[in-house]
Amino acid sequence: MRRITPASEEALASVAPILSMAEAAMGFVPNSMKVMARQPAMLQGFAALAGAIMGPGSAIPRDLVQMIANVTSQASGCRYCQAHTAHGAERQMVPADKIAALWDYETSALFTPAERAALSLAQAAGSVPNETTDAHFEALKQHFNEDEIVGIVGVIALFGFLNRWNDTLATTLEDGPLDFALSHLTAKGWEIGNHG
Numbered sequence: 001m002r003r004i005t006p007a008s009e010e011a012l013a014s015v016a017p018i019l020s021m022a023e024a025a026m027g028f029v030p031n032s033m034k035v036m037a038r039q040p041a042m043l044q045g046f047a048a049l050a051g052a053i054m055g056p057g058s059a060i061p062r063d064l065v066q067m068i069a070n071v072t073s074q075a076s077g078c079r080y081c082q083a084h085t086a087h088g089a090e091r092q093m094v095p096a097d098k099i100a101a102l103w104d105y106e107t108s109a110l111f112t113p114a115e116r117a118a119l120s121l122a123q124a125a126g127s128v129p130n131e132t133t134d135a136h137f138e139a140l141k142q143h144f145n146e147d148e149i150v151g152i153v154g155v156i157a158l159f160g161f162l163n164r165w166n167d168t169l170a171t172t173l174e175d176g177p178l179d180f181a182l183s184h185l186t187a188k189g190w191e192i193g194n195h196g
Contacts, residue, residue, distance in 0.1 A: 002172045006034035015040055018047045025055075027091065030084070032162065032171045046161075053158050059151030060144075063092040064115060068122045068155045070102050075126030078163035079193040080171050083181035085159075096184050103188065114143035118152050125156045126163070170194040 006012070012019065015037050019029045036043045054065050066089035073081035089099050101108040105119040117139040124131040140149050165171070173181075173195040181190050 002031070002035070003168075003170050004035050004038070006031065007037035011037050011040070015043055018043060021047070021051070026084075026088065028174050028176050030171075031174060032080070032166050032169075035169060035171065036165075050158060053151070053154040059148045060118075060155075063089060063094050064118060065155050066092050067094065067099075067102060067105075067115065068118055068152060069159045070099070071105065071119045071122040072126035072156045072159040073163055074103055075123045076128070076160070076163035076167075078159075078167045079181075079191060080166040080173055080177075080195045081159060081163050082185065082190060083173055083177035083195075086185055087177040087180040090180060090184075100184055100188055117143055121152060122156050125153070126160065166195070172196070 007015075012034060019033060019037070022033055023029045033043060033046075036046060054062070054069075058065055060068075066085050070082060070085035070089060073085055086099050086102075089102075090096065095110075098108075098110045101110050102119070105111045105116055111119070117136075121132065121136045121140060124133070124136055137149070140152070144152065173192060178192065181192075
């Protein structure tokens with residue numbers, strides 16, 4: 001159950017280009033952004049940062065971006081972002097069985113050593129308190145250059161914000177991510193929590 005209602009239709013109209021870009025990228029306008037639109041400057045800043053981290057200029061592949069975001073969100077416990085990023089991974093052509101195995105990345109044969117290194121950092125950095133060690137970066141440097149590592153940490157940090165935003169506000173989950181989560185994530189323990 002949401003704790004704050006979305007911005008008015010008039011306010012949403014004033015940020016329509018941002019919401020249209022989100023819809024083009026995700027297939028829907030996220031309720032999180034509709035609430036954020038109550039503070040247009042915040043939404044503009046967020047959209048610019050999210051675009052730089054996750055957009056076409058990202059230093060890492062878009063499928064890996066979604067998997068990193070998902071594991072970060074699982075470590076944080078944000079059900080809203082877990083559903084969003086799993087749905088986003090599917091849109092980036094990650095197979096459903098690999099999405100379902102994301103939390104088992106360390107042992108699943110579906111993941112490459114490079115993916116394991118990135119997802120291990122995502123799990124550690126998404127945890128509270130942060131469990132990142134130098135060993136995470138030593139593992140990352142075997143597969144990624146420093147520009148790519150900055151991109152990985154950018155995804156983790158962006159979802160740190162989104163996890164806190166959506167869990168605090170109990171953002172209502174949209175139909176597309178909800179349907180995907182119900183079909184593919186419940187067997188792994190996913191529940192809608194306070195996002196219904």
